[in-house]
Amino acid sequence: MGRTLAEKVWDDHVVRRAEGEPDLLFIDLHLLHEVTSPQAFDGLRQNGRPVRRLDLTIATEDHNTPTIDIDKPIADPVSRAQLETLRKNCAEFGVRLHPLGDVEQGVVHVVGPQLGLTQPGMTVVCGDSHTSTHGAFGALAFGIGTSQVEHVLATQTLPLARPKTMAITVEGELPDGVTAKDLILAIIARIGTGGGQGYILEYRGSAIEKLSMEARMTICNMSIEAGARAGMIAPDETTFAYLEGRAHAPEGEDWDAAVAYWKTLRTDDDAEFDAEVVIDAAALSPFVTWGTNPGQGAPLSAHVPDPASYEDASERLAAEKALEYMGLEAGQPLRSINVDTVFVGSCTNGRIEDLRAAAAIVEGRKVADGVRMLVVPGSARVGLQAVSEGLDVVFKEAGAEWRHAGCSMCLGMNPDQLAPGERSASTSNRNFEGRQGKGGRTHLVSPQVAAATAVLGHLASPADLSDAETRTPAGV
Amino acid sequence: MEAFTTHTGRAVPLRRSNVDTDQIIPAHWLKKVTRDGFEDGLFEAWRKDAEFILNRPERQGASVLVAGPDFGTGSSREHAVWALQNYGFKTVISSRFADIFRGNSLKNGLLTVVLDQKTVEALQDLSEKDPQAEITVDLEAREVRAEGITASFELDENSRWRLLNGLDDISITLRNEGDIAAYEAKRPSYKPRTLPV
Ligand code: SF4
Numbered sequence: 122m123g124r125t126l127a128e129k130v131w132d133d134h135v136v137r138r139a140e141g142e143p144d145l146l147f148i149d150l151h152l153l154h155e156v157t158s159p160q161a162f163d164g165l166r167q168n169g170r171p172v173r174r175l176d177l178t179i180a181t182e183d184h185n186t187p188t189i190d191i192d193k194p195i196a197d198p199v200s201r202a203q204l205e206t207l208r209k210n211c212a213e214f215g216v217r218l219h220p221l222g223d224v225e226q227g228v229v230h231v232v233g234p235q236l237g238l239t240q241p242g243m244t245v246v247c248g249d250s251h252t253s254t255h256g257a258f259g260a261l262a263f264g265i266g267t268s269q270v271e272h273v274l275a276t277q278t279l280p281l282a283r284p285k286t287m288a289i290t291v292e293g294e295l296p297d298g299v300t301a302k303d304l305i306l307a308i309i310a311r312i313g314t315g316g317g318q319g320y321i322l323e324y325r326g327s328a329i330e331k332l333s334m335e336a337r338m339t340i341c342n343m344s345i346e347a348g349a350r351a352g353m354i355a356p357d358e359t360t361f362a363y364l365e366g367r368a369h370a371p372e373g374e375d376w377d378a379a380v381a382y383w384k385t386l387r388t389d390d391d392a393e394f395d396a397e398v399v400i401d402a403a404a405l406s407p408f409v410t411w412g413t414n415p416g417q418g419a420p421l422s423a424h425v426p427d428p429a430s431y432e433d434a435s436e437r438l439a440a441e442k443a444l445e446y447m448g449l450e451a452g453q454p455l456r457s458i459n460v461d462t463v464f465v466g467s468c469t470n471g472r473i474e475d476l477r478a479a480a481a482i483v484e485g486r487k488v489a490d491g492v493r494m495l496v497v498p499g500s501a502r503v504g505l506q507a508v509s510e511g512l513d514v515v516f517k518e519a520g521a522e523w524r525h526a527g528c529s530m531c532l533g534m535n536p537d538q539l540a541p542g543e544r545s546a547s548t549s550n551r552n553f554e555g556r557q558g559k560g561g562r563t564h565l566v567s568p569q570v571a572a573a574t575a576v577l578g579h580l581a582s583p584a585d586l587s588d589a590e591t592r593t594p595a596g597v
Numbered sequence: 598m599e600a601f602t603t604h605t606g607r608a609v610p611l612r613r614s615n616v617d618t619d620q621i622i623p624a625h626w627l628k629k630v631t632r633d634g635f636e637d638g639l640f641e642a643w644r645k646d647a648e649f650i651l652n653r654p655e656r657q658g659a660s661v662l663v664a665g666p667d668f669g670t671g672s673s674r675e676h677a678v679w680a681l682q683n684y685g686f687k688t689v690i691s692s693r694f695a696d697i698f699r700g701n702s703l704k705n706g707l708l709t710v711v712l713d714q715k716t717v718e719a720l721q722d723l724s725e726k727d728p729q730a731e732i733t734v735d736l737e738a739r740e741v742r743a744e745g746i747t748a749s750f751e752l753d754e755n756s757r758w759r760l761l762n763g764l765d766d767i768s769i770t771l772r773n774e775g776d777i778a779a780y781e782a783k784r785p786s787y788k789p790r791t792l793p794v
Contacts, residue, residue: 137776145773147780149788159630167632170767176790199628206630217791238789268675268704268766276770278777375787382785 123389125286126355127321130261130386134244136278143280149243149260151273152229153180153216155207156534157248161271162210172214174277179238180211181219183228184534188497188524191221200535214274227500227526230254230468234338235502237367241356241383246273251468251550252351253344257337258364259356259386261321264345284350285395287320288388291328293402298583300478301336302470302548302567304328304400305343306408306418312398314416317349320396323388324354328402334363335474342469343550346415355387407582409455410552410565412443417552419455421570421582427451446554447562448542455580458564462545463494463521463575464557465568467531470548471499473506475568479548480512482572482583483519489578494521495537497529521575533558546574598706600763603735604687606660607728609650610721616664617671618698622680624672635680655728663720663732664691668709669698678705688734690741692717703756704765710734710741716748736760 124132137145151174158180165172172178185200195201204221211218219225225232230251233239239255245262246252248270255262265279273279289308309316322344329337337354344352361380364370371379388394410418411425417440419426428440428451444451449458465471465479476498488494496516498504504526507513513523530537531549539545539561548571552563564580573581626638643649650656662681668691669677678701681689689707692714702709712720723730723743733742736757741748752760759769770777 136780137773145770145776147777147784150791160632163630163632168765168767176792179791202628203630238791240789243788272767272770275767276777277781278770280766280770369789369791371787371789378785379787382787 123392125388125392125394126259126323126353126386127261127286127351128392130242130244130259130353131283133242134261143282145278145280146244148246148273148277148279149177150233150238150245151178151270151277152233152245152247152249152252153178153207153270154183154229154247154249155203156184157267158210158270159203159206160267161248161274162214164268164271165214165274170275172216172274175215175217177277178274179217179219179233180207181226181229181232182207182221183226183526184528184532186221186226186525186527187535188527188529188537191525197536224501224505227498227503228468228471228528230338230342231471231499231503234258234334235367235500237364237370240364240370240379241360242386246279250345251342253349254338254342254468256341256344256351256353257334258360259353259383261351261353262341263351284321285319287317287322287349287396287398288394289322289324289398289400290326291324291400291402292326293328294331295328295402295405298569299405299407300567300569301332301339303405303408304402305340306410306415306565307405308398308400309343309347309416310408310418311400312347314346314414315348317344317347320349322347322349322352323394324352325388329354330357332359333474334359335472338472339469339475343415346550356383407567407570409546409570409580410563411447411449411455412440413446413552413554414439414443415550415552415565417443418565421455421580423455425449425451425453425455448544456585458580459544459578460492460546460564460574460580461543462530462539463488463492463571464497464530464545464547464549465495465571466497466499466529467547467549468499468528469550470568471497471503471526473503475548476503476507476512477510479568479572480507480515482569482586483521483576484515486519486576486586488520488575492575492578494519494575495524495530496521497524497537498526501526519575530557532556533561539563546571546580598763598765598768601687601706601708601736601760603733603737604660604708605731605733606687607656607658607730608661608663608720608724608732609656609659610724611650611662611664612721614665615667615670618669618674618677619671621669621677622674626680627674627676632679633683635676636683636685639680639684658685660685660687661732661734662686662689663717663724664689666691666693666714668694669702670695673697673701675701675705678702678707682707690717690720690732690734703760706760706763706765708734708736708760710750712741712748712750716741716746719746
């Protein structure tokens with residue numbers, strides 16, 4: 122019988138397989154950041170162990186880094202201590218680090234792909250659940266805990282039980298204005314936040330094949346929000362074209378050998394998945410969340426659901442609690458929800474394509490009165506690229522704040538937070554209670570919806586702008 | 598990880614049930630960036646009371662915690678185990694442990710021993726009557742011994758083997774060094790490296 126993409130990559134990394142034991146898998150790339158690594162380094166130190174493969178390890182600073190005044194000392198002592206500890210650990214053990222201020226600094230899941238370090242058929246791990254992002258390249262990529270971080274540092278392997286596989290087949294054409302973010306939000310609403318539990322998801326079908334690498338990363342990024350271990354997309358010409366010429370992409374004969382291998386990384390026709398979900402791309406429209414988990418979402422044109430409409434008692438209760446926290450009324454049109462803040466950024470939607478999309482919408486328009494729009498590139502390089510294209514000017518002229526790279530308001534570990542009761546439209550991946558600041562209320566949206574929302578002050582799609590808001594002609 | 602074969606020490610009888618990990622180590626300690634230095638956070642709230650058993654002079658240097666049922670419930674934080682170890686406990690005896698806490702403790706070399714509630718109370722009585730009384734936890738014989746008390750306990754073979762040999766997950770994996778090296782030797786050259794070779 123044939124094998125799925127996930128099974129092929131898994132099999133190619135088995136260092137040791139023994140009856141009654143989990144497989145021991147080799148790890149091709151280990152990404153580190155300041156939050157989940159300190160105790161792992163401490164464990165190495167206590168046991169007198171070195172990092173086994175410094176050449177497969179790389180660190181950056183993202184969760185705690187400020188997005189303004191990055192040349193000044195970090196005010197919060199806890200954030201400062203975590204960053205300083207990472208710097209000390211990397212220096213002591215010899216790990217390559219891209220600290221705040223470095224051109225390659227940024228959200229770890231933006232940095233890996235942009236350096237060309239994430240490639241098809243690799244195993245990629247990081248002490249962060251959104252490591253699933255890297256699956257967009259046909260890599261097997263998943264988040265790990267701090268003890269596992271130490272395990273990989275010391276051995277470059279992990280003992281793991283093989284998850285099951287689920288195909289998410291998306292056929293047809295996404296309608297105009299419908300993005301990868303809308304698609305993944307719709308998938309999560311469909312299968313639920315626990316629907317992927319125990320599975321590696323493989324996104325496939327004609328709609329997926331047409332997506333850019335950035336869009337594929339957005340999809341794989343949120344696999345974890347469906348409870349999945351990882352998400353993957355088979356590599357193809359789009360993948361190869363993205364990689365070619367990047368700093369760590371293979372060259373010459375190595376490139377040819379790599380591409381020949383990468384082309385074998387497709388699910389065989391006779392392979393069987395443990396589960397399959399089929400989605401019709403043409404039926405989708407811009408999608409937003411109304412609740413406090415990423416599965417509580419609906420098309421923008423819909424209304425806030427009535428908790429009483431849920432058959433399942435626990436879902437009903439969850440919806441009731443969500444509406445209370447979010448300060449929403451059942452039946453209220455989603456478009457009528459006013460926001461205080463718009464956040465464009467994160468490892469879900471902080472790449473150049475996302476910034477371009479948001480900029481194209483706010484260009485010549487103004488952010489609505491009383492709305493704060495924060496644009497945070499996913500990495501310093503994305504920021505530089507945006508500046509070279511003049512996007513920073515577009516955002517600033519529209520009244521948005523243009524910031525330095527980092528996780529920022531995705532989780533509010535740095536000063537970028539919502540105040541209690543404040544409401545945001547956010548291009549990030551989690552709308553949990555208090556995620557963006559204590560008492561903050563989050564609606565997950567695409568960059569396009571975020572931008573339109575910033576202009577109109579309420580949840581909206583670019584299509585709502587056509588007559589409601591006209592652009593100021595250039596030069597006026 | 599330090600091997601655990603047999604340990605003899607004085608006890609701290611903690612007559613409380615459902616001691617959760619928040620009580621063992623409060624959340625604000627989780628911001629620390631090391632695995633050691635958690636001893637002052639252990640039972641922090643209770644230790645503000647001078648009469649709390651851990652504060653009593655006759656309990657200084659005790660290394661066996663004899664706890665009430667359902668010890669270690671709540672959050673999965675491994676810090677709870679580190680705090681107990683940093684303080685100097687080598688083993689915890691209770692009639693019931695929360696699953697995740699038990700898993701974390703055995704992973705880190707803190708032996709959690711399950712005895713029936715009557716025996717646990719007998720050990721607590723003994724230690725209260727005579728704070729100098731010693732308790733022996735013998736992993737080889739799977740037995741707890743103290744004056745007038747001998748009780749056997751269960752522990753799965755794999756955990757026992759790992760504790761007796763002081764093997765953490767990493768040392769177990771490193772026993773397959775040959776397999777790892779062989780795998781590394783045949784990795785294709787086109788795979789990326791983060792450092793120049
Ligand atoms: S951007 Fe958000 S989701 Fe991504 S790594 Fe940072 S905190 Fe996690």
